[in-house]
Amino acid sequence: MLGDIHSSGQAAHWFVWGRILFYAVHVFGLACLSFIVAKRLIPLLRGERDLRSNQPLTRVAKILKFWLGQWKHPRYATAGTIHIFIFAGFLVLAIRTFSVLILGLSENFAVPGLSGSWAHLYDIATDYAATIVFLCMVVAAVRRLVFKPERYAQPSKYGIGRTADAIFLLGLIAVMMLADSFFAGAHASIRAQQGFEVEPLATLSLAWAFQNTLHSTTLPTLLGLRLGSCLFHEATFYFLMCYRPFGIQFHVITSIFNVYFSRLERGTLKPVRWGVSDERLDQVKSFGVKKFEDFTWKHMLDFYSCADCGRCTDNCPANAVGRPLSPRFITIKARDYSYEHYPVFGRSNGSEPLIGTIYSEDEIWSCTTCGACEEECPLLVEYIDKIVDLRRGMIEEGNVPQCLQKPLKALESRGNPYGKMDKKRADWTKAKEFQQTCNVKTLNGSNGADTLYFVDSITSYDDRMQSIGRSTAKILDRIGEKFGILGAAEKDSGHEVRRFGEETLFMALRDHNTEAIEASGAKRIVTNDPHALNALKHDYQDLPPVEHISQVVSREVKSGKIKFQEVENQANVYTYHDPCYLGRHNQVYDDPRDVLDAIPGLKRVEMSRSRDRSFCCGGGGLMLFYEPKEDQRMGVLRVKMAAEAGANVIVTACPFCMVNIEDAIKVAGLEGKMSAVDLAELVDKHMEPKTSAALQEEAK
Ligand code: SF4
Numbered sequence: 131m132l133g134d135i136h137s138s139g140q141a142a143h144w145f146v147w148g149r150i151l152f153y154a155v156h157v158f159g160l161a162c163l164s165f166i167v168a169k170r171l172i173p174l175l176r177g178e179r180d181l182r183s184n185q186p187l188t189r190v191a192k193i194l195k196f197w198l199g200q201w202k203h204p205r206y207a208t209a210g211t212i213h214i215f216i217f218a219g220f221l222v223l224a225i226r227t228f229s230v231l232i233l234g235l236s237e238n239f240a241v242p243g244l245s246g247s248w249a250h251l252y253d254i255a256t257d258y259a260a261t262i263v264f265l266c267m268v269v270a271a272v273r274r275l276v277f278k279p280e281r282y283a284q285p286s287k288y289g290i291g292r293t294a295d296a297i298f299l300l301g302l303i304a305v306m307m308l309a310d311s312f313f314a315g316a317h318a319s320i321r322a323q324q325g326f327e328v329e330p331l332a333t334l335s336l337a338w339a340f341q342n343t344l345h346s347t348t349l350p351t352l353l354g355l356r357l358g359s360c361l362f363h364e365a366t367f368y369f370l371m372c373y374r375p376f377g378i379q380f381h382v383i384t385s386i387f388n389v390y391f392s393r394l395e396r397g398t399l400k401p402v403r404w405g406v407s408d409e410r411l412d413q414v415k416s417f418g419v420k421k422f423e424d425f426t427w428k429h430m431l432d433f434y435s436c437a438d439c440g441r442c443t444d445n446c447p448a449n450a451v452g453r454p455l456s457p458r459f460i461t462i463k464a465r466d467y468s469y470e471h472y473p474v475f476g477r478s479n480g481s482e483p484l485i486g487t488i489y490s491e492d493e494i495w496s497c498t499t500c501g502a503c504e505e506e507c508p509l510l511v512e513y514i515d516k517i518v519d520l521r522r523g524m525i526e527e528g529n530v531p532q533c534l535q536k537p538l539k540a541l542e543s544r545g546n547p548y549g550k551m552d553k554k555r556a557d558w559t560k561a562k563e564f565q566q567t568c569n570v571k572t573l574n575g576s577n578g579a580d581t582l583y584f585v586d587s588i589t590s591y592d593d594r595m596q597s598i599g600r601s602t603a604k605i606l607d608r609i610g611e612k613f614g615i616l617g618a619a620e621k622d623s624g625h626e627v628r629r630f631g632e633e634t635l636f637m638a639l640r641d642h643n644t645e646a647i648e649a650s651g652a653k654r655i656v657t658n659d660p661h662a663l664n665a666l667k668h669d670y671q672d673l674p675p676v677e678h679i680s681q682v683v684s685r686e687v688k689s690g691k692i693k694f695q696e697v698e699n700q701a702n703v704y705t706y707h708d709p710c711y712l713g714r715h716n717q718v719y720d721d722p723r724d725v726l727d728a729i730p731g732l733k734r735v736e737m738s739r740s741r742d743r744s745f746c747c748g749g750g751g752l753m754l755f756y757e758p759k760e761d762q763r764m765g766v767l768r769v770k771m772a773a774e775a776g777a778n779v780i781v782t783a784c785p786f787c788m789v790n791i792e793d794a795i796k797v798a799g800l801e802g803k804m805s806a807v808d809l810a811e812l813v814d815k816h817m818e819p820k821t822s823a824a825l826q827e828e829a830k
């Protein structure tokens with residue numbers, strides 16, 4: 131389209147000045163953008179290493195799904211739909227922007243594949259795209275200014291709100307769309323007045339409206355308006371691109387890279403330092419993140435890529451119960467820090483400790499590492515690694531909350547947070563009634579058991595949770611599994627120890643357990659504890675395959691080895707609470723539900739927040755010992771959600787969830803009206819007993 135400006139004899143004066151202006155806008159715009167982006171890259175170059183270049187094809191697939199496919203946006207229907215329209219509109223318009231840019235350099239340029247009727251179809255699409263993006267900007271501005279969704283709100287403790295910035299950006303984009311459409315309308319009017327055959331513009335689009343308004347304007351005026359709107363469009367485009375790295379919209383430039391370099395595996399934690407093996411960790415000068423430059427370059431890219439949409443905080447259970455933590459502001463505060471200490475204009479300065487300046491200790495300890503924030507973020511911003519790294523930094527400086535000091539010491543000396551003796555670890559197997567039906571061996575590598583039941587601390591030592599251990603053992607026995615435990619040789623899996631930043635203690639526990647597991651001769655591992663499952667699967671290396679008991683039961687129900695009797699109390703309504711480390715971190719959602727649905731007569735309902743949107747019960751492991759500042763307990767909120775769903779029995783598949791939920795039932799005053807049960811206990815209660823044929827087979 132711009133080619134006509136250069137070839138039009140009737141616009142010679144515009145041609146000369148227009149071409150110079152056109153070059154000037156692009157050269158100046160590109161120079162400014164390059165300078166600003168280069169300045170923004172400085173902290174990334176000073177950040178820690180982060181190895182993110184493996185599996186390029188998987189990473190490209192992530193771009194196709196999460197960036198191009200906008201996979202997570204529909205989780206918020208209204209905002210998600212608006213965003214998808216804007217994104218799609220921009221993609222269509224990007225070709226036009228690109229072609230205008232090239233046309234300024236070479237007037238004979240034509241976008242490959244876009245000529246004839248394809249070009250006309252594309253023009254129709256861009257006319258509508260500009261109109262839709264314009265309307266989306268109006269709707270988005272009205273939402274922000276009139277309906278004010280709560281998740282955009284900014285509590286005063288986090289500084290000045292960003293609504294003005296957001297509205298300014300929406301306005302700029304709207305102006306750009308108007309300029310784009312005006313250019314198309316003016317161009318069509320010029321062609322018509324010059325006697326060319328003009329393809330009709332998209333009916334009811336802005337371009338169509340402008341064409342109808344301009345049809346009686348004189349040709350010289352039209353030529354001026356067309357060039358003016360083109361230059362205005364380009365200038366606005368560059369202004370917008372250069373402004374983005376100063377505010378909340380930098381994600382438009384960085385998001386594609388952020389998605390490409392995002393973490394590929396769930397449930398994992400970053401090492402203390404990328405590229406430094408455990409053996410060389412003693413050479414690392416400092417653990418974790420203490421100052422901004424201790425973040426990895428990818429984590430800094432996360433800060434730039436946040437769109438400030440508030441979805442993470444909206445789903446954060448810690449935030450919901452009034453703990454001093456908002457994942458959104460973990461990011462925004464770090465980005466503000468970066469902008470302030472690495473300014474585009476001026477010298478870089480920094481290296482202040484982050485704890486005590488932008489973050490508080492309570493804020494960082496408040497996280498349960500449930501993963502709800504990461505699950506929700508459309509741009510795949512990561513939080514758990516950063517929070518754990520900040521904790522590592524605090525731990526190294528001896529900054530450990532008082533309430534955690536005792537359990538951490540006990541873990542160091544006794545291998546469990548309760549300070550109980552090793553030799554009592556298998557006492558749960560000695561209950562008289564249980565021993566009569568199920569004999570649990572302690573594995574020694576030669577007593578013929580292929581399966582190790584890894585019990586972990588809470589199920590071994592907590593009186594209430596020992597019942598889950600016995601049910602798990604009875605299930606394994608019922609399906610004919612030759613299994614055993616490590617007994618006194620087992621120590622805490624160290625899952626929470628690691629997530630609380632005590633990497634050295636975790637490594638000691640891991641090495642001890644790894645040796646014991648190897649010595650046991652086990653070929654597979656089963657556990658009833660999702661935290662142990664996650665640790666053995668992701669924090670340990672080279673172990674036999676690990677499964678949660680719900681996966682084993684689900685498989686054996688399908689194979690017919692486990693059959694259920696009618697549900698004990700038909701009046702009960704059950705709901706399943708997804709433990710974070712079984713669901714979100716390990717993607718086991720269906721197996722527990724399949725097991726429940728296989729019990730005849732069992733009525734099951736879903737809570738409003740379930741599966742990957744499950745609401746953390748309050749956290750496991752050391753979180754049980756942590757006393758956060760909060761308005762109410764997460765477990766109480768969760769129990770209320772179950773009651774709202776119409777359930778009176780909450781089924782879970784994690785001993786830590788059981789502690790939190792049973793406690794919350796009492797706190798919520800629902801004792802007698804609501805109860806909690808572990809999936810293994812429920813299965814144990816409803817399994818049909820062994821047939822006489824099976825018993826005879828065993829006796830042989
Ligand atoms: S992991 Fe969970 S508790 Fe921690 S910030 Fe994210 S949503 Fe909040």
Ligand code: SF4
Pocket residue numbers: 435436437438439440441442443457458461506507508509510511
């Ligand atoms: S981190 Fe992600 S979910 Fe949270 S505000 Fe930023 S873009 Fe939204």
